[in-house]
Amino acid sequence: MPGLTIGDTVPNLELDSTHGRIRIHDFIGDGYVIIFSHPADFTPVCTTEMAAMAGYAQEFKKRGVKLLGISCDDVASHKEWIKDIEAYKPGTNLTYPILADPDRSAIKQLNMVDPDEKDAQGVNLPSRTLHIVGPDRTVKLSFLYPACTGRNMDEVLRAVDSLLTAARHKGKVATPANWKPGDRVVIGPSVSDEEARKLFPDGFETADLPSKKGYLRFTKV
Ligand code: BEZ
Numbered sequence: 186m187p188g189l190t191i192g193d194t195v196p197n198l199e200l201d202s203t204h205g206r207i208r209i210h211d212f213i214g215d216g217y218v219i220i221f222s223h224p225a226d227f228t229p230v231c232t233t234e235m236a237a238m239a240g241y242a243q244e245f246k247k248r249g250v251k252l253l254g255i256s257c258d259d260v261a262s263h264k265e266w267i268k269d270i271e272a273y274k275p276g277t278n279l280t281y282p283i284l285a286d287p288d289r290s291a292i293k294q295l296n297m298v299d300p301d302e303k304d305a306q307g308v309n310l311p312s313r314t315l316h317i318v319g320p321d322r323t324v325k326l327s328f329l330y331p332a333c334t335g336r337n338m339d340e341v342l343r344a345v346d347s348l349l350t351a352a353r354h355k356g357k358v359a360t361p362a363n364w365k366p367g368d369r370v371v372i373g374p375s376v377s378d379e380e381a382r383k384l385f386p387d388g389f390e391t392a393d394l395p396s397k398k399g400y401l402r403f404t405k406v
Contacts, residue, residue, distance in 0.1 A: 188294075188295075188296030189294070189295055189296035189316070189324060190296065190324060190327065191323075191324050191325065191326065191327065192323055192324065193323060193324050194322050194323050195209055195210075195213070195220070195295070195318050195322055195323070195324060196209070196294045196295070197209055197210040198291050198294060198295075200284045200285060200286065200291055201259075201260050201284070201285045202253075202260065202263075202282040202283060202284045203260055203263050203264055203267065203283045203285075204282035207253070210322055212251065212253060212282075213318060213320065213322055215320045216249050216250065216320055217248075217249060217250040217251070217317065217318065217319055217325075217345070217348075217349075218250065218251045218253055218317075218318045219245065219251070219252050219315060219317050219318075220253045220255065220295065220315070220316045220318060221234075221252070221254055221255070221313070221314070221315040221336075222254075222255045222292060222295070222297040222311040222312065222313065222314045222315075223235070223254065223255070223311060224256075224299065224302055224310040224311055224312070224332045225256060225258060225304065225310055226256050226258040226262045226265075226266040227262075227266055227269065230313075230332065230335045231256065232269060232270055232273055233273070234313070234335050234336055234338075235266075235267075235270045235279065235283075236271075236273050236277050236279075237335075237336075237338045238252060238254070238281070238338060239270070239274075239277045239278065239279040239280065239281070240274070240277065241338045241342060242280055242281060244342055245342070248345055248346070248349060250317075250345055251281070252281035253281065253284065254281060254282070254283040255283065255285075255291065255297070255311070256283060257285075257286045257287060257289055257292060257310060257311055258285065258287060259285050259287045260285045262285075263283045263285060267279050267283075286311075289308065289309070289311075292311045295314070295316070296314065297311045297314040298310075298312065299311060299331060299332060301331065302331070310332070312329060312330065312332070313328070313329075313331065313332065313334065313335070313336055314327065314328065314329050314330075315327065315330075315336060315341065317341075317344065317345060319348075319352075326344055326348060328341070328344075343364075343365065343366075346365075346366045347359075347360040350366075350370060350406065353406075354384075354406060356373065357372065357373050357375075357376050357380075357384060358371065358372055358373060358404070358406060359371050359373055361403075369390075369403040369404060369405055370403070370404060370405075370406050371401065371403055372384075372402040372403075372404055378391075378399070378402075381402060381404070385404045385405075385406075387404070387405060388404070389402045389403060389404040390402065390404070
């Protein structure tokens with residue numbers, strides 16, 4: 186995939202938003218930020234995604250994660266659209282900023298262009314990209330969905346919890362398939378059994394597999 190990907194520093198773009206001018210690195214500060222794009226304002230799937238994200242905002246805030254939307258219309262359009270989003274799900278209060286990118290320059294730099302989806306003028310729209318950016322301003326994880334598929338915010342939250350768990354343990358643990366907070370994690374391949382005994386005093390369990398290589402080790406954190 187060309188362009189911004191895992192490990193890359195997010196460009197320090199300065200853009201208008203529904204909360205005024207935003208410089209992305211200043212917005213990141215020293216925390217995690219989710220930057221997520223939408224094909225266009227006043228479109229059906231995007232409206233449901235924006236409302237869903239607003240509903241999860243408190244959960245992200247509890248984890249110290251800020252939200253930053255982006256859609257390729259101007260701020261005046263975004264502000265009108267927010268009225269629809271809040272009306273669609275009564276009780277919704279959309280508190281996160283939405284960046285404006287009417288000339289589509291930011292979505293190119295953020296690797297959020299959908300090559301298949303075009304507006305009435307034939308100009309490419311953004312895909313449903315979502316970058317989880319760390320305090321060091323690098324991309325930790327990206328989702329790349331087409332216009333036809335709305336994202337699952339439970340999965341976004343689960344991915345955040347996984348990243349935060351791995352970071353808290355300095356990359357010595359990882360989360361297995363379908364992991365949820367509270368489940369056991371796996372011990373990373375770079376950690377020897379000797380180190381694992383020191384790091385996880387409550388112990389760990391090694392799966393007994395035909396290869397006998399002992400690489401699948403579970404522990405509680
Ligand atoms: C939508 O948000 O529903 C949408 C946007 C662009 C193309 C297709 C669907």
